[in-house]
Amino acid sequence: MDTEQYFKNLNVPASRIDVVLDTDTFNEIDDQFAISYLLASSDKLNLKALYAAPFYNHHSTSPGDGMQKSYDEILRLLALTGRQEYAPVTFRGSEDYLKDETTPVPSDAAANLVALASGYSPDNPLYVIAIGAITNVASALLLKPEIAENIVIVWLGGHGREYHDTKEFNLFQDVAAARVVFGSGAPVVQLPCMGVVSSFSVPFVELAHYLDGKNDLCDFLVGRVRNEIDSYAKGLAVSRVLWDVTAVAWLLNDNDRFMLSRLDTLPVPEYDGRYAYDHSRLIRYVYHINRDALATDLFEKLSGSRL
Secondary structure, eight states: OOHHHHHHTTSOOSSOEEEEEEEOTTSSSHHHHHHHHHHTTTTTEEEEEEEEOOOOSTTOSSHHHHHHHHHHHHHHHHHHHTOGGGGGGEEOOOSSOOSSSSOOOOOHHHHHHHHHHTTOBTTBOEEEEEOSOTHHHHHHHHHOGGGGGGEEEEEEOSOOTTSSOOOOHHHHHOHHHHHHHHTSOOOEEEEOTTTTGGGOEEEHHHHHHHHTTSOHHHHHHHHHHHHHHHHHHTTSOOEEEOTTHHHHHHTTOGGGSSEEEEEEEEEEEOTTSOEEEEEEEEEEEEEEEOHHHHHHHHHHHHHTTOO
């Protein structure tokens, strides 16, 4: 890929594009919103596949268990929205994280990404939206490094550059995978969490006002948030950051309506929770979220049943 094409691929696409979504769907409550928002944006985003990503926290017993629960949650959401046509292109991902920076973790998701991406080109790339530990994507790049020229990776991961560390959930689960992705040569759009996407916070009362009772999907999403909040803060005035929605929104960001970004030095995640920087390469770095504009679009699409 020449330099001109590389920088062109770091811009918001102007036309309808093909995308895949790599998601740790059962990890929290925001992945479900991101999938729903993607399905409701089919006028711009043509979904080709869904990948279940590994995760390990209080919602899982291991990375593999988290991946399987995410796979099941994707299918549950597809059934709820009546979009079962995507079930055959929903794939299980890695059951563990990378052991090093040279050995892929084989999975159906990684194999499908290799096969799909091989059919694209630098001037017609496949957009890879990643909203979990980026193991599946890194494994695909290790299996076939040349696909880096055929994809654009939009990743919600890491913290803002001014934040005191990089120990964000998606990144720090699999630092090796993040290093593989940033070092692959693929165009990367990074949406950092603390300090940037953390501003996309939605009070529960606002969520309920705009979505509760609108349709079965909205009731499901509101119920997921209500149950999560009740588990740790019942009775309190609480808001939730819908982190993962922003990664989908980047591809809908015509005229910077949802967020602001810049070309910036490529970060190199270190194993000690810090960034080093490769000044010879640039990525697209999102540094501000237009919260109200994005929340309005999200609520309108979900409540309007544009699935």
